[in-house]
Amino acid sequence: MQAWKEKYASYMQKQNQPSSVTPVPGNDKISLSLKENKEDLLDRLGQSGDLVVRDFLLFGRYEAALIFFSSLVNQEQIQEYILKPLMDRSAGHPGMPDKLADMSHYIWNVAVQVTQGTTEQDLSALPPAIVKGQLILLIEGSSEALMLDMRQIDIRSVEQPQTEQVIRGPREGYVEKLENNLSLLRYRLQSTDFRIEISPLGTRTQSRVALCYLDNLADPKLVAEVMRRISIIHTDGIIDAGYIEQFIEDQPLSPFPQVQSTERPDKTVASLLEGRVAILVDGSPFALIVPALFNQFFQTVDDYTERFIMGSLIRMIRLIALAFSLFFPALYVSVISFNPELMPTDFAVAISGGRAGVPFPAVLEVLIMEVSMEVLREATIRLPQMIGGALSIVGVLVIGEAAVSAGLASPITVVIVALTTIGSFATPAYNTAIALRMLRFPLVLLAGMFGLYGVMIGTILIINHLLFLESFGVPFMSPYIPGKWRDWKDTLVRAPLWWMRRRPSFLYTQDSTKLPDSVPGTYIDQILQEGGETGERFPTDHDPARGSRNQ
Amino acid sequence: MNDSRQITTLRAAAVISSTIIGVGLLSFPRYMAVAGNSAGPFVALTGVLVSFFSFWLLASLCRRFSTESLFVFSRRLIGRPLAMFFTLIIWLIFMTLTGLTARQFGDVATSVLFNKTPIEATIFLMLLICQLSARRNIIKFSYIHFFYLPLIIGSVLVTILISLRNVDLLNLQPVLTAPTASFWKGALEASYLFQSSFVITLLIPFMKLPKQAVRAGAIGIFVSGAVYWLIALACIGLFGAEETKLLIYPTLETARSAAIGEGFLERLDALFIVIWVISVYTSIYTTYYLASYLLQNLLGLRDQRMTSSAVLPFVFVIALLPENVFETYTWSLMLGNVSMLLLLGYPMLLWAVYWLRRSGKRGLS
Numbered sequence: 001m002q003a004w005k006e007k008y009a010s011y012m013q014k015q016n017q018p019s020s021v022t023p024v025p026g027n028d029k030i031s032l033s034l035k036e037n038k039e040d041l042l043d044r045l046g047q048s049g050d051l052v053v054r055d056f057l058l059f060g061r062y063e064a065a066l067i068f069f070s071s072l073v074n075q076e077q078i079q080e081y082i083l084k085p086l087m088d089r090s091a092g093h094p095g096m097p098d099k100l101a102d103m104s105h106y107i108w109n110v111a112v113q114v115t116q117g118t119t120e121q122d123l124s125a126l127p128p129a130i131v132k133g134q135l136i137l138l139i140e141g142s143s144e145a146l147m148l149d150m151r152q153i154d155i156r157s158v159e160q161p162q163t164e165q166v167i168r169g170p171r172e173g174y175v176e177k178l179e180n181n182l183s184l185l186r187y188r189l190q191s192t193d194f195r196i197e198i199s200p201l202g203t204r205t206q207s208r209v210a211l212c213y214l215d216n217l218a219d220p221k222l223v224a225e226v227m228r229r230i231s232i233i234h235t236d237g238i239i240d241a242g243y244i245e246q247f248i249e250d251q252p253l254s255p256f257p258q259v260q261s262t263e264r265p266d267k268t269v270a271s272l273l274e275g276r277v278a279i280l281v282d283g284s285p286f287a288l289i290v291p292a293l294f295n296q297f298f299q300t301v302d303d304y305t306e307r308f309i310m311g312s313l314i315r316m317i318r319l320i321a322l323a324f325s326l327f328f329p330a331l332y333v334s335v336i337s338f339n340p341e342l343m344p345t346d347f348a349v350a351i352s353g354g355r356a357g358v359p360f361p362a363v364l365e366v367l368i369m370e371v372s373m374e375v376l377r378e379a380t381i382r383l384p385q386m387i388g389g390a391l392s393i394v395g396v397l398v399i400g401e402a403a404v405s406a407g408l409a410s411p412i413t414v415v416i417v418a419l420t421t422i423g424s425f426a427t428p429a430y431n432t433a434i435a436l437r438m439l440r441f442p443l444v445l446l447a448g449m450f451g452l453y454g455v456m457i458g459t460i461l462i463i464n465h466l467l468f469l470e471s472f473g474v475p476f477m478s479p480y481i482p483g484k485w486r487d488w489k490d491t492l493v494r495a496p497l498w499w500m501r502r503r504p505s506f507l508y509t510q511d512s513t514k515l516p517d518s519v520p521g522t523y524i525d526q527i528l529q530e531g532g533e534t535g536e537r538f539p540t541d542h543d544p545a546r547g548s549r550n551q
Numbered sequence: 552m553n554d555s556r557q558i559t560t561l562r563a564a565a566v567i568s569s570t571i572i573g574v575g576l577l578s579f580p581r582y583m584a585v586a587g588n589s590a591g592p593f594v595a596l597t598g599v600l601v602s603f604f605s606f607w608l609l610a611s612l613c614r615r616f617s618t619e620s621l622f623v624f625s626r627r628l629i630g631r632p633l634a635m636f637f638t639l640i641i642w643l644i645f646m647t648l649t650g651l652t653a654r655q656f657g658d659v660a661t662s663v664l665f666n667k668t669p670i671e672a673t674i675f676l677m678l679l680i681c682q683l684s685a686r687r688n689i690i691k692f693s694y695i696h697f698f699y700l701p702l703i704i705g706s707v708l709v710t711i712l713i714s715l716r717n718v719d720l721l722n723l724q725p726v727l728t729a730p731t732a733s734f735w736k737g738a739l740e741a742s743y744l745f746q747s748s749f750v751i752t753l754l755i756p757f758m759k760l761p762k763q764a765v766r767a768g769a770i771g772i773f774v775s776g777a778v779y780w781l782i783a784l785a786c787i788g789l790f791g792a793e794e795t796k797l798l799i800y801p802t803l804e805t806a807r808s809a810a811i812g813e814g815f816l817e818r819l820d821a822l823f824i825v826i827w828v829i830s831v832y833t834s835i836y837t838t839y840y841l842a843s844y845l846l847q848n849l850l851g852l853r854d855q856r857m858t859s860s861a862v863l864p865f866v867f868v869i870a871l872l873p874e875n876v877f878e879t880y881t882w883s884l885m886l887g888n889v890s891m892l893l894l895l896g897y898p899m900l901l902w903a904v905y906w907l908r909r910s911g912k913r914g915l916s
Contacts, residue, residue, distance in 0.1 A: 338665070339664065342821050453676070467698055475694065480698070
């Protein structure tokens with residue numbers, strides 16, 4: 001190991017002299033000399049602390065070298081399954097070819113015990129492979145290099161998703177490694193139609209991007225469009241799925257997300273089954289789902305795993321919360337400062353009593369409180385959990401109690417701000433919640449300037465914007481506008497699963513049937529099919545299957 | 552996926568009816584009471600029929616040229632200069648209509664609910680959101696109407712139904728009246744409200760089933776006609792004809808007097824104003840869209856994005872021209888007369904040329 005001083009000296013030396021060797025891409029074959037190859041490779045890879053070159057005598061006779069990054073491979077396995085068989089055997093082993101040219105085939109077929117690997121004759125193909133975690137075996141006198149996949153990266157284990165918790169439903173969330181995420185999907189979707197297209201993206205990061213869809217189900221035009229949009233991304237690095245989202249979305253200037261991101265494999269599978277397309281990126285614990293519609297952003301897994309009445313009710317509560325977070329402060333401001341006659345008299349008296357000592361107009365008061373609430377929220381996200389708890393207590397105390405007694409805000413304002421904040425946290429999709437939370441500021445300003453009329457103008461603008469938006473050719477407000485009535489079964493309310501016989505029509509799936517028509521959906525259907533109510537028989541013949549529907 | 556013929560018959564009907572239900576909603580019963588006393592609802596009904604006749608004249612013509620809009624095929628029928636002339640006039644009419652409607656809206660809004668907001672700001676904001684949304688294509692245009700219509704009709708119906716409880720049937724008798732001059736004047740006035748059903752000419756080239764244009768219009772006109780009729784019925788039934796004549800905005804008074812339970816939903820008029828603003832928006836949006844579309848047609852531009860901005864100052868100035876409420880009212884009556892003449896006469900002219908040409912062709916072959 002060099003000391004840092006020497007490292008600095010050699011680095012500066014290298015910077016000062018122009019690089020003499022410019023690697024010619026394409027036609028550089030692997031030469032017969034091991035030394036030359038090694039030097040060439042080291043030259044291309046530069047000097048890295050974790051680059052290992054292990055020289056050894058292959059089968060006790062030929063000079064050979066293993067080149068790999070110690071940070072990307074499992075060294076124990078290399079010892080066990082590569083070095084051991086390659087060094088143990090003596091040259092006179094039966095079946096061993098005499099010619100060096102056949103040696104790599106022999107090694108691949110007989111000696112090493114590795115699942116994936118290829119041979120390569122092109123020297124320029126080797127550095128990218130090493131960077132991806134492959135191990136290179138070079139042999140003196142052979143013009144073929146063996147590339148063996150020994151990649152192993154430590155990852156965190158599968159955990160409960162942080163941003164999308166559920167009461168009832170699977171507890172698994174994505175992790176960073178792509179293979180793991182894909183296995184979580186395959187495990188849930190054991191269909192031969194399930195297709196995964198993987199290709200690297202990003203000129204420098206070469207992050208692998210996987211496009212998942214169900215063949216024979218998803219609209220081919222949609223799949224093609226997603227592929228087209230991904231294919232025209234030209235950037236140096238894809239760090240997270242969020243980078244891709246920003247490259248492929250329809251309307252980058254809109255506050256609303258047009259791509260759904262989720263941490264949940266089960267949610268992804270459900271979307272795939274509806275005929276959507278999912279995009280996963282190596283290194284990101286989020287999957288992107290397109291097309292994403294407004295409807296999706298207040299649905300959760302719980303809606304479907306719980307029984308439909310409760311699911312529907314909770315979904316409505318969530319909608320109310322969403323309306324809270326957007327309109328409440330603006331309505332409050334406009335009613336207080338422009339149309340107090342709209343309040344019931346007793347309430348108006350109470351409010352004006354509370355506001356008596358407050359020196360600011362209602363707009364300013366609400367804005368101050370809302371902004372400090374946002375600051376508090378932002379602060380608690382970044383803090384370690386131990387401090388975050390303490391901060392939120394301080395925040396509640398300071399903002400709630402002290403602000404009122406200091407005459408900064410009236411108690412009713414605090415209530416409004418609290419309702420707004422809580423309402424916005426009840427929206428399941430974080431990015432939509434943020435969009436709505438931020439949109440309430442212009443609404444409050446409009447309310448302060450033009451009163452109720454301003455709020456309505458703002459609302460019309462927001463609704464119009466939502467109506468104009470599209471996600472991958474699907475209108476954002478489908479199935480409300482435009483849409484077919486049958487798609488309304490999964491919108492404001494969640495209809496029973498046995499009633500939703502078709503996939504959403506706006507996704508133009510190739511196979512729209514979820515349940516065959518022969519399956520009786522409702523109890524009535526079954527009675528008609530069986531020619532009478534089963535309960536009409538003697539109550540004595542106890543039959544557990546009596547009340548059950550066939551689906 | 553991106554087929555341009557996407558507007559269903561139902562959606563076309565929704566566009567027409569949400570266009571028609573607009574600024575006139577608040578004062579409509581007063582005009583009807585003035586025209587026909589207790590037979591006000593009957594006057595309204597006659598107005599609906601009159602306007603449907605003029606709509607039918609237009610739509611059945613457009614239906615025969617289902618791939619083009621009126622302004623395109625009229626050039627072939629009566630020649631470019633004449634067609635351009637008529638298009639210009641229709642453009643002027645709709646621009647003025649937009650301005651006057653916005654002005655009426657501003658007058659009502661500032662005097663009833665938003666009295667702290669200056670009228671210029673009220674009008675300008677309304678026109679601004681129309682301008683912003685008029686940049687979009689016709690499919691999106693129809694989405695907007697389809698989205699707002701259930702809100703408008705739903706809440707208007709709820710208000711009416713609640714107040715129908717208090718209707719005194721005696722106020723509505725006699726139901727019929729002899730058709731006097733004032734009766735016809737009132738019927739015509741009622742039919743002016745329906746003039747923006749002209750928007751069907753824009754929709755037909757984008758309709759899934761252009762043959763059903765007349766049916767769409769019939770649904771649209773009769774749904775909105777029913778809303779107007781019910782409002783007239785409720786107001787006159789509630790207050791009596793003489794009292795209704797004295798109220799400036801009888802519909803609003805009806806909403807004010809309506810209440811469910813003991814104070815459960817007391818202030819229905821606030822809700823009503825909110826909905827009314829939306830309904831005004833949809834109707835101004837349509838006329839604004841027509842104005843910018845016509846200007847685009849006159850100038851031969853690719854789409855109406857630029858013209859929608861160009862129209863804005865003109866419309867705003869027109870909206871500020873009238874000195875007072877009375878002038879606004881007279882002007883819009885005059886405009887109604889002019890456009891009634893034109894919207895009846897122009898299709899008739901086109902029909903005549905169309906028949907002449909057809910028989911000419913037949914004679915040749």
